[in-house]
Amino acid sequence: MLLDVGGLRVTAGGREVVHGASLTVARGEALGLVGESGSGKTLTCRAILGVLPGACAVASGSIDFDGVDLTTLDARGWRELRSTRVGAVFQDPASYLNPSLPVGRQLGEVLRVKGGLSRREARARVLELFAAVGLRRPEVVRRQIPSQLSGGMQQRVMIAIAIACDPDLLIADEPTSALDVKTQAEIVALLRSLRARFGLSLLFVSHDLAVVSELCDRIAVFRHGEIVETAPTAELLSAPQHAYTRSLLAAGAPGGLVHAVA
Numbered sequence: 001m002l003l004d005v006g007g008l009r010v011t012a013g014g015r016e017v018v019h020g021a022s023l024t025v026a027r028g029e030a031l032g033l034v035g036e037s038g039s040g041k042t043l044t045c046r047a048i049l050g051v052l053p054g055a056c057a058v059a060s061g062s063i064d065f066d067g068v069d070l071t072t073l074d075a076r077g078w079r080e081l082r083s084t085r086v087g088a089v090f091q092d093p094a095s096y097l098n099p100s101l102p103v104g105r106q107l108g109e110v111l112r113v114k115g116g117l118s119r120r121e122a123r124a125r126v127l128e129l130f131a132a133v134g135l136r137r138p139e140v141v142r143r144q145i146p147s148q149l150s151g152g153m154q155q156r157v158m159i160a161i162a163i164a165c166d167p168d169l170l171i172a173d174e175p176t177s178a179l180d181v182k183t184q185a186e187i188v189a190l191l192r193s194l195r196a197r198f199g200l201s202l203l204f205v206s207h208d209l210a211v212v213s214e215l216c217d218r219i220a221v222f223r224h225g226e227i228v229e230t231a232p233t234a235e236l237l238s239a240p241q242h243a244y245t246r247s248l249l250a251a252g253a254p255g256g257l258v259h260a261v262a
């Protein structure tokens with residue numbers, strides 16, 4: 001198993017908000033996390049990345065990544081993990097990009113500092129990666145600063161940065177939620193093609209069950225800090241076991257979910 005989280009408990013301001021979450025992601029697999037706002041999806045992802053907000057902490061549980069218990073890592077170990085083995089994309093790409101630096105330079109720096117490429121190698125790789133994430137005219141885009149790009153393009157840049165060092169796992173927390181429906185579909189299609197092309201394992205968070213269904217092999221349903229149900233996507237959609245999953249399905253019908261089941 002690539003990622004194996006067992007009995008994870010997370011506190012926020014001293015109050016427990018994730019109550020013993022267990023989940024696994026096999027190599028090459030995509031696991032979706034769904035559930036209402038505040039149900040603990042983001043803090044679970046941040047615990048796995050070692051980037052919990054200040055007021056939050058892992059109280060107990062295990063986070064095994066490729067045989068290593070991440071809860072034993074020091075700050076340097078976490079940084080190494082994030083720079084090479086686990087990539088992350090969040091809802092608001094603009095807040096993770098430097099507003100005054102051309103995006104090509106930002107990706108180039110990641111490739112040089114974390115990937116060990118020379119300046120020249122990095123420049124060539126920037127163009128390849130920007131093309132791989134579907135940015136047209138990468139030689140123009142690389143010179144632009146974030147505000148010159150649309151939200152969808154900014155998210156493509158973030159995805160390029162996240163996959164720059166060939167991570168084993170990509171954690172995508174609501175990466176499409178701030179985008180319009182058309183761009184959302186394009187980013188989902190991109191993530192699907194990157195999975196196929198690079199064999200990426202994916203932990204994908206969304207409050208939108210239809211989006212998760214299109215991308216993920218299995219789905220875990222969060223409610224009030226607990227995972228109430230985990231099942232293969234087709235099974236979860238056709239025979240949901242938990243009343244809350246049924247209510248999520250009912251809320252999403254008929255549009256996207258019917259399409260997703262078909």
Ligand SMILES: Nc1ncnc2c1ncn2[C@@H]1O[C@H](COP(=O)(O)OP(=O)(O)OP(=O)(O)O)[C@@H](O)[C@H]1O
Nearest residue numbers: 012013017036037038039040041042043044053055
């Ligand atoms: N920085 C923080 N300080 C204090 N409490 C927090 C913090 N971040 C999250 N929480 C609390 O922890 C709980 C879980 O939040 P979390 O962000 O993981 O939920 P979520 O399912 O990802 O929701 P959303 O879809 O809105 O992002 C919520 O009750 C939230 O209010």
